[in-house]
Amino acid sequence: MPHYEPLNTAALAEIMAIVGDKYVLVGPDIPEEYTRDAWTPPGPPRYPEAVVFPANTEEVAAIVRSANRRLFPVVPRGGGTGLSGGTVPVYGGVIVDLSRMNQIIKIDPKARYIVAEPAVLTLDIQKEAAKHGLLYAGDPSSDDCVIGGNVATNAGGNRAVKYGVTADQIYELEIVTPQGEIVNLGGRLKKNSTGYGLVKLIIGSEGTLGIVTRITLKLNRLAPIFTTSLALFPNFSDAAAAVTVILDDPLLDPISLEIIDQKTMAALARYREDWRFSEQGGDCLIIQLEAKDEGEQAEKQNQLAAIIQKAGGIHLHPDSEKVWQARREFGKAIQAESSVLGIEDVVVPVDELPDFSAQLYKIAQTVGLEVRIAGHAGDGNVHIQILPGDTPEPEWESKFHHFTQILHSDVYSRGGRISGEHGIGVKRKQYFLEHVNPVELELMKSVKKSFDPQGILNPGKIFDIAGI
Amino acid sequence: MPHYEPLNTAALAEIMAIVGDKYVLVGPDIPEEYTRDAWTPPGPPRYPEAVVFPANTEEVAAIVRSANRRLFPVVPRGGGTGLSGGTVPVYGGVIVDLSRMNQIIKIDPKARYIVAEPAVLTLDIQKEAAKHGLLYAGDPSSDDCVIGGNVATNAGGNRAVKYGVTADQIYELEIVTPQGEIVNLGGRLKKNSTGYGLVKLIIGSEGTLGIVTRITLKLNRLAPIFTTSLALFPNFSDAAAAVTVILDDPLLDPISLEIIDQKTMAALARYREDWRFSEQGGDCLIIQLEAKDEGEQAEKQNQLAAIIQKAGGIHLHPDSEKVWQARREFGKAIQAESSVLGIEDVVVPVDELPDFSAQLYKIAQTVGLEVRIAGHAGDGNVHIQILPGDTPEPEWESKFHHFTQILHSDVYSRGGRISGEHGIGVKRKQYFLEHVNPVELELMKSVKKSFDPQGILNPGKIFDIAGI
Numbered sequence: 030m031p032h033y034e035p036l037n038t039a040a041l042a043e044i045m046a047i048v049g050d051k052y053v054l055v056g057p058d059i060p061e062e063y064t065r066d067a068w069t070p071p072g073p074p075r076y077p078e079a080v081v082f083p084a085n086t087e088e089v090a091a092i093v094r095s096a097n098r099r100l101f102p103v104v105p106r107g108g109g110t111g112l113s114g115g116t117v118p119v120y121g122g123v124i125v126d127l128s129r130m131n132q133i134i135k136i137d138p139k140a141r142y143i144v145a146e147p148a149v150l151t152l153d154i155q156k157e158a159a160k161h162g163l164l165y166a167g168d169p170s171s172d173d174c175v176i177g178g179n180v181a182t183n184a185g186g187n188r189a190v191k192y193g194v195t196a197d198q199i200y201e202l203e204i205v206t207p208q209g210e211i212v213n214l215g216g217r218l219k220k221n222s223t224g225y226g227l228v229k230l231i232i233g234s235e236g237t238l239g240i241v242t243r244i245t246l247k248l249n250r251l252a253p254i255f256t257t258s259l260a261l262f263p264n265f266s267d268a269a270a271a272v273t274v275i276l277d278d279p280l281l282d283p284i285s286l287e288i289i290d291q292k293t294m295a296a297l298a299r300y301r302e303d304w305r306f307s308e309q310g311g312d313c314l315i316i317q318l319e320a321k322d323e324g325e326q327a328e329k330q331n332q333l334a335a336i337i338q339k340a341g342g343i344h345l346h347p348d349s350e351k352v353w354q355a356r357r358e359f360g361k362a363i364q365a366e367s368s369v370l371g372i373e374d375v376v377v378p379v380d381e382l383p384d385f386s387a388q389l390y391k392i393a394q395t396v397g398l399e400v401r402i403a404g405h406a407g408d409g410n411v412h413i414q415i416l417p418g419d420t421p422e423p424e425w426e427s428k429f430h431h432f433t434q435i436l437h438s439d440v441y442s443r444g445g446r447i448s449g450e451h452g453i454g455v456k457r458k459q460y461f462l463e464h465v466n467p468v469e470l471e472l473m474k475s476v477k478k479s480f481d482p483q484g485i486l487n488p489g490k491i492f493d494i495a496g497i
Numbered sequence: 498m499p500h501y502e503p504l505n506t507a508a509l510a511e512i513m514a515i516v517g518d519k520y521v522l523v524g525p526d527i528p529e530e531y532t533r534d535a536w537t538p539p540g541p542p543r544y545p546e547a548v549v550f551p552a553n554t555e556e557v558a559a560i561v562r563s564a565n566r567r568l569f570p571v572v573p574r575g576g577g578t579g580l581s582g583g584t585v586p587v588y589g590g591v592i593v594d595l596s597r598m599n600q601i602i603k604i605d606p607k608a609r610y611i612v613a614e615p616a617v618l619t620l621d622i623q624k625e626a627a628k629h630g631l632l633y634a635g636d637p638s639s640d641d642c643v644i645g646g647n648v649a650t651n652a653g654g655n656r657a658v659k660y661g662v663t664a665d666q667i668y669e670l671e672i673v674t675p676q677g678e679i680v681n682l683g684g685r686l687k688k689n690s691t692g693y694g695l696v697k698l699i700i701g702s703e704g705t706l707g708i709v710t711r712i713t714l715k716l717n718r719l720a721p722i723f724t725t726s727l728a729l730f731p732n733f734s735d736a737a738a739a740v741t742v743i744l745d746d747p748l749l750d751p752i753s754l755e756i757i758d759q760k761t762m763a764a765l766a767r768y769r770e771d772w773r774f775s776e777q778g779g780d781c782l783i784i785q786l787e788a789k790d791e792g793e794q795a796e797k798q799n800q801l802a803a804i805i806q807k808a809g810g811i812h813l814h815p816d817s818e819k820v821w822q823a824r825r826e827f828g829k830a831i832q833a834e835s836s837v838l839g840i841e842d843v844v845v846p847v848d849e850l851p852d853f854s855a856q857l858y859k860i861a862q863t864v865g866l867e868v869r870i871a872g873h874a875g876d877g878n879v880h881i882q883i884l885p886g887d888t889p890e891p892e893w894e895s896k897f898h899h900f901t902q903i904l905h906s907d908v909y910s911r912g913g914r915i916s917g918e919h920g921i922g923v924k925r926k927q928y929f930l931e932h933v934n935p936v937e938l939e940l941m942k943s944v945k946k947s948f949d950p951q952g953i954l955n956p957g958k959i960f961d962i963a964g965i
Contacts, residue, residue, distance in 0.1 A: 218914060221651075444684050446686060449689065
């Protein structure tokens with residue numbers, strides 16, 4: 030690990046002078062939530078030495094410059110809803126909580142863009158766009174996540190099938206560099222060959238190459254009609270096979286194509302009575318389509334119904350709000366029935382999905398664990414919930430580790446990767462090291478060292494850097 | 498500049514052992530074309546010390562490793578059709594001509610991707626895709642450019658309006674790093690949050706961060722119907738204003754939206770008789786639309802005709818092959834009438850285009866030069882051809898320089914950049930240095946230094962690195 034100094038009185042005074050005393054928390058005033066995000070790291074909780082709430086970019090930059098002079102780690106934090114421990118203070122230091130930087134700065138409906146600070150809820154960006162008859166296409170299936178966090182992990186979500194991931198929505202980023210300088214990267218441009226494309230490098234770097242302080246996002250036209258369908262299948266492999274048929278159809282062009290296995294559907298029905306979408310149960314696809322008018326809508330629905338029927342499924346039209354609410358909360362429904370749970374976020378080429386999911390059930394059976402599969406089938410990114418089943422508690426950790434290793438090897442063998450959208454953070458660091466190409470890893474590390482020679486910004490995430 | 502050693506006998510013998518004697522050119526055997534690309538640098542021609550023709554990735558890597566041991570520059574070269582001197586051997590060394598690596602390795606029409614070596618003509622990738630009823634969406638308006646060069650400059654071209662730039666077509670790259678290692682970056686994945694997004698960093702880095710040796714590209718569905726229209730306007734500002742109206746229309750969704758001013762149209766008509774598309778002349782838009790069937794085609798054409806009429810234009814349907822051929826060769830038509838010529842490649846936010854183009858004519862008038870404007874109006878990327886007009890030859894260089902400085906300042910003031918798709922290379926290096934944010938430049942340089950500590954790969958492009 031890099032060399033750090035403890036946060037002494039002088040350092041603390043300097044930070045307080047930057048943001049004001051009341052925006053600094055230390056010692057017992059630091060709530061336990063700052064030891065984790067939505068994933069809790071194993072072992073005793075690691076607290077930061079201080080939590081700081083800057084008001085603006087200049088304050089963020091001043092804190093980072095102080096950290097470079099005084100050698101303490103700086104860990105940026107957005108909504109705290111990450112799933113990989115990206116905001117865990119591995120080496121102590123200061124958590125920069127960006128929650129005061131939560132304003133939508135500007136929306137230009139004609140030129141179709143919006144400018145937001147990092148702690149704006151992604152949901153609020155969607156709502157603000159919708160007010161102007163526009164669509165913010167990023168949609169990471171969460172009521173609580175903030176846009177800065179979406180940038181940090183390059184979140185994908187429900188609409189990536191048609192509209193791409195967060196990186197595809199971004200025109201421009203203002204960042205504070207790991208050395209405390211402020212710079213705008215990118216531009217409101219559809220093309221740009223003017224030097225290296227640094228903006229894409231920052232996106233998905235999990236707060237290790239810069240703190241994102243302002244974000245300019247593209248907005249799309251909002252289609253006049255959205256239709257959400259459910260398709261229920263007698264088994265998972267039929268549902269998975271229908272995914273590519275739907276994607277291959279030239280008419281449908283779905284904006285979302287989600288899969289939820291039948292055990293998760295049953296858990297949802299137990300969790301909330303009105304999330305029982307059918308009596309017969311089954312493995313489920315959620316298909317959201319856009320249409321420009323009722324004629325196109327009817328044409329698409331007929332086509333979709335024919336595909337589902339041919340694939341052996343049943344086509345339902347439940348209330349779409351309820352469907353998406355259930356989709357967002359499937360994790361909670363599973364957690365309600367099993368407090369012991371592992372979550373994986375693998376991604377494979379879409380055409381690999383049927384064979385991959387069949388293999389997944391086999392791996393679980395071999396190891397002796399249960400799995401639930403749900404997620405973004407349309408882009409090959411599935412969230413796998415791993416449950417102990419009959420496994421006694423003392424054996425859980427080692428079985429889970431064993432399962433994950435076989436899973437990841439299988440994913441890599443198909444050209445997949447171990448995270449589609451949650452990121453590596455702390456949680457997947459060891460697994461990442463096992464599979465990443467060593468040349469690629471060295472390039473990543475060399476970029477990190479060049480941006481952050483003292484290892485100040487969010488150290489211990491994605492990979493460790495020794496001796497800088 | 499970094500420290501280099503001349504290519505001595507031992508180094509040359511090592512290179513010959515790697516690729517075979519007959520694939521190495523030295524001294525007077527090196528043709529003059531290796532001193533330039535489609536842009537000729539000012540001053541006496543700079544020859545490389547050798548030109549090498551590797552057969553495969555391993556040979557490329559061996560050459561680069563040799564260069565790192567013996568400290569000679571390595572300059573990758575694809576089709577030699579670049580417009581910024583990206584393949585000029587600024588500091589001598591070895592040009593790695595990739596022309597033998599010109600095979601399409603694989604096409605998978607079902608999973609919709611193609612794998613190609615860097616020297617495959619982009620046109621041949623389009624043709625191969627079309628054979629399978631698919632579209633390769635990259636289209637840099639050139640019959641001669643190769644896919645490796647498209648990656649190097651992140652070429653945009655005609656269809657970026659709908660399909661994005663080269664970066665948006667790429668799943669995976671195999672590269673040889675500046676230190677001579679071979680690595681695959683990216684994957685055939687729609688989402689990936691597994692470490693830094695290095696593949697996007699390589700794209701557009703103009704051969705300074707890696708030599709691209711294999712490229713996996715996305716293919717799109719080929720629409721059943723394409724329609725090319727011309728719209729002629731009495732003046733440029735009306736044509737430019739119509740661009741945003743066409744883009745704002747929710748029905749049309751053009752795949753190409755090009756602009757050509759009336760003087761260029763007149764030059765085309767003089768260059769080839771069958772490129773006279775109308776008797777009355779005028780400033781011109783080329784609009785290409787896709788349609789799923791004849792009904793949609795008719796609906797779109799009616800809508801487009803109404804927009805053009807309302808904007809004061811005339812709607813024509815000439816032979817589309819002829820239109821696109823003329824579009825690809827407008828530069829040749831202008832060059833036929835003026836051997837002295839400057840070409841710029843600026844990009845601005847699309848909504849800035851009408852005001853920007855009006856300003857452009859004013860700048861030309863003030864400085865006393867003539868301009869021709871043509872290019873990718875739909876994404877704000879216009880190619881400006883600058884002609885001496887009545888300017889006496891001795892004054893041309895300084896006037897052109899003066900014009901370019903005012904132009905670039907205007908472009909930056911609108912949030913634009915000095916290259917939309919041609920890149921910086923040697924040609925725009927000084928202008929780039931004048932305008933780039935110094936923090937951004939330092940980040941770029943630090944990335945370069947971290948990838949290429951000895952400054953071996955394509956030195957002197959985009960920016961100079963001192964003392965590494």
